[in-house]
Amino acid sequence: MxxxxxxxxxxxxxxxxxxxxxxxxxxxxxxxxxxxxxxxxxxxxxxxxxxxxxxxxxxxxxxxxxxxxxxxxxxxxxxxxxxxxxxxxxxxxxxxxxxxxxxxxxxxxxxxxxxxxxxxxxxxxxxxxxxxxxxxxxxxxxxxxxxxxxxxxxxxxxxxxxxxxxxxxxxxxxxxxxxxxxxxxxxxxxxxxxxxxxxxxxxxxxxxxxxxxxxxxxxxxxxxxxxxxxxxxxxxxxxxxxxxxxxxxxxxxxxxxxxxxxxxxxxxxxxxxxxxxxxxxxxxxxxxxxxxxxxxxxxxxxxxxxxxxxxxxxxxxxDEEPVPENAPDAKTLDHVEGRVGFEDVSFSYTSEVPLIEHMNLEVKPGQRVAIVGPTGCGKTTVINLLMRFYDVNKGKITLDGVPIQDLTWESLRSSYGMVLQETWLKAGTILENISYGKPDATREEVIEAAKQAHAHSFIKRLPNGYDTVMGEDGGSLSQGQKQLLCIARLMLLKPPVLILDEATSSIDTMTEIRIQKAFQKLMEGRTSFVVAHRLSTIKESDVILVMKDGHILETGKHEELLEKKGFYAQLYQSQFCNV
CATH class of the missing domain: 1.20.1560.10 (ABC transporter type 1, transmembrane domain)
Structure with missing residues (x-):
């Protein structure tokens, strides 16, 4: 048959x-x-x-x-x-x-x-x-x-x-x-x-x-x-x-x-x-x-x-089921304010192992939201759901009040800019990699973005500068240099919503301080989600979500959470205090 x-x-x-x-x-x-x-x-x-x-x-x-x-x-x-x-x-x-x-x-x-x-x-x-x-x-x-x-x-x-x-x-x-x-x-x-x-x-x-x-x-x-x-x-x-x-x-x-x-x-x-x-x-x-x-x-x-x-x-x-196409009445957001909502969201990768259950969250435009918690608590999963890499099992996620399932893929994805711990680079020139999300960018715009990401100096030392051809996944570049190129790509796009998942984990301390300053400037007026293990990098966040086993245990600013002496305080003390 x-x-x-x-x-x-x-x-x-x-x-x-x-x-x-x-x-x-x-x-x-x-x-x-x-x-x-x-x-x-x-x-x-x-x-x-x-x-x-x-x-x-x-x-x-x-x-x-x-x-x-x-x-x-x-x-x-x-x-x-x-x-x-x-x-x-x-x-x-x-x-x-x-x-x-x-x-x-x-x-x-x-x-x-x-x-x-x-x-x-x-x-x-x-x-x-x-x-x-x-x-x-x-x-x-x-x-x-x-x-x-x-x-x-x-x-x-x-x-x-x-x-x-x-x-x-x-x-x-x-x-x-x-x-x-x-x-x-x-x-x-x-x-x-x-x-x-x-x-x-x-x-x-x-x-x-x-x-x-x-x-x-x-x-x-x-x-x-x-x-x-x-x-x-x-x-x-x-x-x-x-x-x-x-x-x-x-x-x-x-x-x-x-x-x-x-x-x-x-x-x-x-x-x-x-x-x-x-x-x-x-x-x-x-x-x-x-x-x-x-x-x-x-x-x-x-x-x-x-x-x-x-x-x-x-x-x-x-015959494998593809991602669903845009619905006939799918909407396009021309001007994204950055208001994000999670309404009774439940999700699991497999039905046998529940992960996120009944999650509710309201993020106002321009807020800086940090997500912290132990490994496997669902931090990166939240990012996957925001980007609609996976669809929720129950509930809904909204962007500017519109369920993300009702938005076109192009409208949704173009609203976000991501820098992950893993670098995303292709075989090609440095210039092509930085302008990957904005192919029509001028050379001057690319150089300016690289300067903001503090990548310009090492790029100029390469044999052909911005025209240097590198292999797949960055070739001989160090992990930190690859990460700087990904950050420069984000600096060029300047999207309405930023997603930073351990974005500076591979960068030396001095460069990280400079990048953090650049990020602070970039985040002004933009909704930002920051996933971090190093709690020192998220002290200035407007809201810190403390997650464990797929649930939000605590929310608040850094000082507020320390005063509560809850789970966040334990995480912070484990990193900065001798127990």
Whole structure:
């Protein structure tokens, strides 16, 4: 059933290129017709010289000329058919890659958080390549093979129906063998694709975190994990290869029976005078041509099983639920004041583990809100909900009195500016990274933003200044320098609402003091959410939310909370006092 659904979806992908399919079918028919007419000419040639001293050279010459023309037609049509097949296949692959990548861009973070990055990479690259290889071989050989079988049967029936009956009676054995093996091959190829994706994920993880691996002497454990996956990949690959490799020899054995049956039965027919020696020669050629497609199709079946397994994984990815589109009546906020509200909000990543329950909060425009609490209390989750990276399970979050679900994605996200503890940088120049959120910014605006972020001095020391090209995730830049670039990006945008999640955690003390002053200036008149573990950085906040286990325990200013001698006072004393 799964195979049938997958095949139907593959056919849907092919539908836009029906004109190419028709052209390929026509050329396949021409190729097969020319190829199948050759044995007729060969048989005539044999009859022209079947007896000693009775060779008809004029007739033989005519046969040879006709054979040359037919061979040329077959070669040219086959070449053009291959070109069109390649064109169709790579257009389909291009469509799939675009669809998969576009779908990845609209998948919710819930999916990305629950799956390894290497799995998505494997589906976009490896699985699509495997699918294209199978599709390419399938269309090239399947069309020609089926037409060759049908055409050969027609020519054989025109020569002698009884000999053709021998061929038809033995042929089903080949289908039985191929079908028996194909069912087992598909399972192994699917397991092979899944295990290959697991290996890609591990390699991607190890390559991207080599410093962590070496720092914790994790090399041996990494090798053991790799060996385990590699062993499983070897096992399923060998089984897939074994089942696929016995298909061809099995069908060749059946084809040998067909050829033997034709030879024996045809010889008796020639002796009895029902057919000539030339016709027997043609029949033996047709027996070879009739059985050859079965060998090719058995190979195609193996490739198609692999292609269908990969296509199934691709379609499974495409079927993942994307983030909802903007509602038809979604609103756009032209001027954001920065009033944020949480109304009876409840949220959990999994239903078994509750996190935020019945949270209520009202943030006035321009207020500086600090969120503190122990690890896992829900600080970053609040940020995820504000940005609508995740949707609340109950209640609602509002921006300027409008529920964020009723806003367009562009309006909502453009209202926020974020700097997180983890840096967000791409491969490109320093200038491109700073202007990532504002591509139309002038060079002068970028430089001014870098100066405000205290990044200008180290940028000028780079080989090409703002035009220095860096690798993915900052290349050789230090963690602090990467963070300064992210802060400069925020300085350039100057959004209505600021979100700072441990924004200065990777910066030295002197630079942090300067950045804090720049932030103070930037926060003037803007609503700000600051997540911090170092409580010294949030003393000047208008409101401090003290969270624990998804609940707001305390709210107030720094001094007020210290006077209460509650949970906040305990956190503060644990950082600044000897207990």
């Amino acid at each position: 799964k195979n049938k659904k997958t095949i139907n979806r593959v056919l849907e992908l092919i539908r836009p290129y029906t004109y190419l399919v028709v052209s390929i079918l026509v050329l396949a028919a021409v190729t097969v017709a020319a190829t199948l007419y050759s044995p007729i000419l060969i048989g005539k040639g044999v009859d022209c010289m079947v007896e000693k001293g009775l060779v008809s050279f004029p007739d033989l010459k005519l046969v040879l000329i006709q054979l040359a023309v037919i061979t040329a037609i077959s070669a040219v049509s086959q070449w053009v058919m291959s070109l069109l097949t390649n064109k169709m296949t790579y257009k389909i692959v291009d469509d799939i890659r675009r669809s998969v990548f576009a779908h990845m861009e609209i998948l919710p973070l819930r999916y990305m958080d629950a799956h390894q990055p290497g799995d998505a990479i494997s589906r976009i690259s490896t699985d699509v390549d495997q699918f294209s290889d199978g599709l390419l071989m399938g269309f090239t050989q399947l069309f020609s093979g089926v037409m060759t079988i049908l055409g050969t049967l027609g020519f054989m029936i025109s020569i002698d129906g009884r000999i053709t009956l021998v061929v038809v009676l033995i042929t089903p054995l080949s289908f039985f063998v191929a079908n028996f093996i194909a069912k087992r091959t598909f399972t192994m190829f699917r397991l092979q694709s899944e295990t290959r994706a697991e290996m890609t994920s591990l390699v991607e993880e190890m390559v991207g975190n080599q410093k962590v691996v070496k720092a914790f002497a994790y090399e041996k454990e990494a090798e053991e994990r790799f060996d385990d996956i590699n062993q499983r990949l070897q096992s399923c690959s060998l089984k897939a290869t074994f089942f696929s490799s016995i298909t061809n020899p099995s069908t060749r054995f059946v084809n040998g029976l067909v050829y033997t049956g034709v030879g024996i039965f045809g010889a008796f027919s020639a002796i009895q005078g029902r057919i000539t020696v030339g016709q027997l020669s043609s029949f033996l050629n047709y027996a070879n041509q009739y059985t050859k497609p079965f060998n090719e199709i058995s190979g195609v079946v193996t490739e198609l099983q692999n292609a269908l397994a990969c296509a199934g994984r691709i379609f499974q990815f495409l």
